[in-house]
Amino acid sequence: MTKTYLPYELIFKKRNGARLGDDEIAFLVNGFTDGTLPDYQMSALLMAIFFRGMDDAETAALTETMMRSGELIDLRGRFKVRSVDKHSTGGVGDKVSLPLAPAVAACGVPVPMMSGRGLGHTGGTLDKLESIPGFRTQLSKDEFISAVERVGCAMIGQTKTIAPADKKMYALRDVTATVDCIPLIAASILSKKLSAGPEALVLDVKTGDGAFMQDMAGSKRLAKAMLGICKKSGRRAVAYITDMDQPLGLAIGNALEIRETIECLSGGGPADLRELVIVFGAEMLSLAGAAKSAAEGRKAIEKVLGNGAAKKKFSEMVAAQGGDASVVDDQARLPSAKHVDAIKAPKSGVIQRLAARDIGVASLMLGAGRTKSADPIDYAAGIMLAKKVGDRVKKGEPIAYFHANDRARMSGAGERFLSTVEIGAVKPKKRKLIWDVLK
């Protein structure tokens, strides 16, 4: 049973920089979830945490309480090897989870994946999957477990019963300027992720223009906070810091990203996407105990991407979640836009910069994302890049193709896109795709 305190005293304590104990955190979070702690006191607490921070033990206690506010899925003992999930802090064109989960499952490792929706300028795995006709991301606990057991992987979203404390707290953070706070982000992400019961986790912390954490120091602090929580909860975890200065791959937008996913699952696709799928896949196999070394894991993932096994697994997952699996071999069944316009280079030279954030916003302006939480998504809308940083272009040559059903959206989005493109005379220094690995 949760002990009782005076909320005023606990807010006062945090505001003055003291640490909160596990029971105190539980009292505040549980009270807010069941409605006994009003919004104004939780808002004050969130702002106090924003300015005063939380240490590792407080962040772990916050995560644990938020996770336990709802239904928990326990997969321990169900499989021969450990189940493993992967989380990305979000980016533009980041569709890695989509080919990764079936590739890892095709190597015999279960992947119970708890995914998210688009947030701000970033896309979300669930929205991308829902561009496949019929695909259901809201499975019951039993349906989810049964899909992971039968297929090897399943991807679901937060329901009313999974981490309800996070759902309420996130809604409040969103309107009280308390989203960009490392302990709150770490607890929010992991309370949902760990509810789905993975025994190990690969964390992909994006860094750069299109990421939540734009600089390396912030990205590392977030990675360390999440690793600390995983360790305290008894889960194995590895964190990668990867680049999000330009979009990942060429496709940005829901159905366009499903097409690129199928390319990757067929052994092709853009090199940056393929590399992250292979590196994270190898790490997941190793965390699960299904590969002895990174080299062995790499080989296994390359094999299933090359021989059709990962693609077959993706079809099985789509079918298991009610989707039209024939899209895998017949992409004409995916939504496609009425209008496709080329965005042409204003001058000749080498592409210096394609800022991920602005490109994400341009894609949103075409209809690929939401500007308000209840907005419908145009699954066909988005951007196909024809060039990436370091590529040569001639004046008038397409840099990208815009896909939209509503032609009126093209010009504003085109201006936003072109405002971010820099073309120069010399080849820019290549940025790393993987900046760091933390264990």
Ligand code: URA
């Ligand atoms: N994603 C989440 O789920 N929560 C955050 O706080 C930030 C990103």
